Amino acid sequence: MAKSNKKIALDIVVSDVTLRISKKYGIRVNWAGTRVYKEYNTTDWNRFLQIHTNADGSKFLNVKPKNVPLDELVADAYNPMPKDGKKYILIHKDGDLGNCQANNLEWKEVRKYKPTATKRKLDNGLEVKVDGTILDKKKALPIVKEIGDSDTDSMKAIEHPYVSYRRKNKWGNYEDKTADVDDLMAAAEYVDGDKSTMKRPRVLHKNMDYKDFHALNLKWVEESSPEYQEYMKRKKEDIDKLTKELNWNNPNFKLPDNQ
Structure with missing residues (x-):
């Protein structure tokens, strides 16, 4: 049988009920979570499905190959789970598992660390403290903030401060690794805000000090935001200033003309 290239409509109306398709389950459901409709290759088989109720009040559909939770069906159709690599659970805002209305459902992030934890261990074995200290x-x-430049026989401040550490590879040999402190603070979930809705999320140091890594000083912002652009301007100025201070007694040192 030839494969159909017909585009599936997002919403359809059946018996005066507006139904939206769930891409995950391939079943349609209305916004209120009270009517469910399944379509088949043979249109004569299309029909509304019966909604069943569990002992705890949650609802489901008895379909093959396995039952479909009604709340997950509604959420996937009207507010799909974010695809940002994080773990989420679906909650009912009013606590009523039987209320599957779309605006009563919310994806809540399952955080890897307790919000009150002041020290958090990462998958790479490093521990990150709330004040920006990195432990191994x-x-x-x-924290490396400046490096030597052999080409100019000078020191220079770097844009992305980092830490260095060693780990064994699969052959049992040690390898040198580096990690930006901003990235480590983000991995430890110390950066405030939700970056999942941002196009180009960046870590902002709220007090404009790029060397201050305390969690209270960090938040997610859009790269194009005025506050981030101001931060980057100040950061460049501070890097140039520090580079000059590092080379104050070097007669051969000078910043590039554009700096």
Whole structure:
């Protein structure tokens, strides 16, 4: 049988009921979560499905190959789970598992760390503290903020401060690794805000000090936002200033003309 290239409509109206397709389950449901409609290759088989109720009040559809939770069906149709790599659970805002109305359902992030935790261990073995201290095997790692430039025989401040650490590879040999402190603070969920709705999320240091990594100083913003653009301007000025200070007694040092 030839495969149909017919585009599936997002919404259809059947018996005066507006029904939206769930891309995950391939079943239609109305916004109120009270009517469910299944379409088949043979249109004569299309029909409304019966909604069943569990002992706890939650509702489901008895379809093959396995039952479909009604709340997940409604949420997928009207407010799909974010695809940002995080883990979510679906909650009913009013606590009523039988109320599957679209505006009563919300995807809540399952956070990896307790919100009150002041030290959080990452998958790479590093521990991150709320004040921006990075620990490896309980020892604080120095944050690299400037490096030597052998080409100009000078020191220069760097845009992305980082830490260095060592890990064994699969062959049992040690490898040197680096990680930006901003990235580590983000991985430890210390950066305030929700970046999932942003096009180009960036970490803003609220006090404009790019070397202050305390969690209270960090939040997610759009790259194009005025506050982030101002932060980057100030950051460049501070980097240039620090670079000059590092080379104050170097007679051969000078910043590039555009700086």
